[in-house]
Amino acid sequence: MDIAKIRAETPGIAHGIHLLACGSSLMPQCVLDAVISHMELESRIGGYEAHTSEAEMLDGTYDSIASLIGAKRQEIAIMENATAAWCQPFYALPLKPGDRIITCQAEYAANYVAYLHRQKRDGIEIDVVPNDASGAIDLLALEDLITERTALISITWVPTNGGLVNPAAGVGAIAKKHSIPYLLDACQAVGQMPVDVEVLGCDFLSATGRKFLRGPRGTGFLYIKEKWLESLEPAALDHFSAPLIDSGHYALREDARRFETWENSYALRAGLKAACDYAMTIGLPAIQTRAWGLANGLRERLARLPGCRIMDLGSEQCAIVSFTIEGLEPDFAVRSLRAQGIAIGMTRPASSLLDAERRNLPVMLRISPHYYNDEADLDTSVVALKALL
CATH class of the missing domain: 3.40.640.10 (Type I PLP-dependent aspartate aminotransferase-like (Major domain))
Structure with a gap:
């Protein structure tokens, strides 16, 4: 996968870091x-x-x-x-x-x-x-x-x-x-x-x-x-x-x-x-390997933040990462990162109510990297979250 070419073919890359493919991802040119x-x-x-x-x-x-x-x-x-x-x-x-x-x-x-x-x-x-x-x-x-x-x-x-x-x-x-x-x-x-x-x-x-x-x-x-x-x-x-x-x-x-x-x-x-x-x-197997790999790397980075809990279930996990950080309001975090040109999201209990009630879930932060993202996107986003603590 030619990441440099893919990123060059994605106009949104020039306007910030987009980590919300599970909401609406960046279109290629x-x-x-x-x-x-x-x-x-x-x-x-x-x-x-x-x-x-x-x-x-x-x-x-x-x-x-x-x-x-x-x-x-x-x-x-x-x-x-x-x-x-x-x-x-x-x-x-x-x-x-x-x-x-x-x-x-x-x-x-x-x-x-x-x-x-x-x-x-x-x-x-x-x-x-x-x-x-x-x-x-x-x-x-x-x-x-x-x-x-x-x-x-x-x-x-x-x-x-x-x-x-x-x-x-x-x-x-x-x-x-x-x-x-x-x-x-x-x-x-x-x-x-x-x-x-x-x-x-x-x-x-x-x-x-x-x-x-x-x-x-x-x-x-x-x-x-x-x-x-x-x-x-x-x-x-x-x-x-x-x-x-x-x-x-x-x-x-x-x-x-x-x-x-x-x-x-x-x-x-x-x-x-x-x-x-x-x-x-590009090929869906290659897309899966890269996107899921980036998500796993993000989980590892987030797990090192004080008070962070990764909330994803399953023995197999995809490119959607849900988590909470003790003392950090999700809405404030999303707005703060948006002001820095970093797009992440949050998920409310009502969107998956049965699961939320069973696990007593709060509002959670949600980050979803895609294959057009790179390691620097993840590093920058985690540093930005850490600065809010």
């Missing part, structure tokens, strides 16, 4: 160029005309996403964000009173709200699988929770509040064994590690463009395993997802785009394609 170029084309010749002019490139976005995650292009729908992508299959599944959903302790709050919504509306029930000794999903306990009423397994692969990496492929093997649909929230995983839907064994996968993938905000995508396209009908339709045949009939699209609607931002799609292609050019 090619992504910025793709978005701006299409917007400029729209401004010159019109939106419809720009789409027609660039139709082949824009249509290739489906191929790029499919290649990124080991899927088929007909299994990909492009969405405006990861939540919209996740909600499409969740609300399309015909869950009925008494059906049970299995989820995890580290589940993202937005997903859990949706579970409660369908519990209230449809009478479903929610089972939460306990963690193993490392803090990851206990696969044996997961299998023990399954009954004839289990209708869905839905988990977050990498939570928003720390470095835990849940055993997503192990969950997939259990789901397949019991013929249970499996919905995987890969929002924090895509872009920082290899993702292969066949290895994962998931039926549905949702992700965003803005985090580790380094795409523009307002982009996301949904993977739906091909077999589900024969039976799963979206909760809402328009004339793109289901064209009218005559005044009394419509026909669902045969691909995953039945979960899309007609209007979208083609400029952002161009940026999403560029982000996928850029990541694949």
